Amino acid sequence: MKNIIGRKVGMTSIFTADGRYVPVTVIEATPNTVLQVKTVATDGYNSVALAFADARKNGLTKPEAGRFTKLDLTPKKHIREFRKSIDGAPEVGGTVSVDVFTAGEHVDVVGISKGHGFAGGIKRHNFHGGSRTHGQMIHRQPGSNGDTNSGHTHRGSRRPGHYGVDRTTHQNLEIVRADLERNLLLVMGPVPGPKNALVIVSAAVRPPKVAKEAPTVKAAAKGKK
Numbered sequence: 001m002k003n004i005i006g007r008k009v010g011m012t013s014i015f016t017a018d019g020r021y022v023p024v025t026v027i028e029a030t031p032n033t034v035l036q037v038k039t040v041a042t043d044g045y046n047s048v049a050l051a052f053a054d055a056r057k058n059g060l061t062k063p064e065a066g067r068f069t070k071l072d073l074t075p076k077k078h079i080r081e082f083r084k085s086i087d088g089a090p091e092v093g094g095t096v097s098v099d100v101f102t103a104g105e106h107v108d109v110v111g112i113s114k115g116h117g118f119a120g121g122i123k124r125h126n127f128h129g130g131s132r133t134h135g136q137m138i139h140r141q142p143g144s145n146g147d148t149n150s151g152h153t154h155r156g157s158r159r160p161g162h163y164g165v166d167r168t169t170h171q172n173l174e175i176v177r178a179d180l181e182r183n184l185l186l187v188m189g190p191v192p193g194p195k196n197a198l199v200i201v202s203a204a205v206r207p208p209k210v211a212k213e214a215p216t217v218k219a220a221a222k223g224k225k
Contacts, residue, residue, distance in 0.1 A: 002203035003082040004029045004096055005052035006185065008111065010195050014186065016176060024176050025191040027109075027199060030183045031095035033073060047083045050096060051076030078198055098178045098185050106172045106204040111193035112165060119163035168192035172204050
């Protein structure tokens, strides 16, 4: 199954096999435990629940702790359910590790973006701002807010407010390396969230199309006939 839960370690740069020097995000994904397998016959749909990161039993509620005790499994901190790419999933109690991914594959990474608190329009929406000439009193203030006779704020208008801490998905990130010995995934490019943030790595929903090879001279001449 092409799904795994991991933890963002940070960023670095490495050389690829073809000599490229690329920035990568390091994701630590220790083997995820298969906690539950749902089927159409029992639950009405197919899915697999994975558990990640060991947790203290005292830090769990009784229902949460009982779920692991019943299956004789080590308590885990994070549980996520996946409905896609579950073909060939192991049985309950089995594990899913980084070896399900290979270098060159494209994945989607989901995380919670960094929080910036209350931010103005320039930081939140990339507003241009006012000029900084002598006598100008508006530098970073928002400009016109639209209709002033409606008596309410229009939905979708870009204004200052809370910025960040949103569920964010970065699509079509290339896997540069899958290190099974250290349970690491090296993904090209940035991944949402701060260091040590929880991330979900899944097979790309819309992977990039493979470029078609240019026809040879002989094949082009044959096509003209």
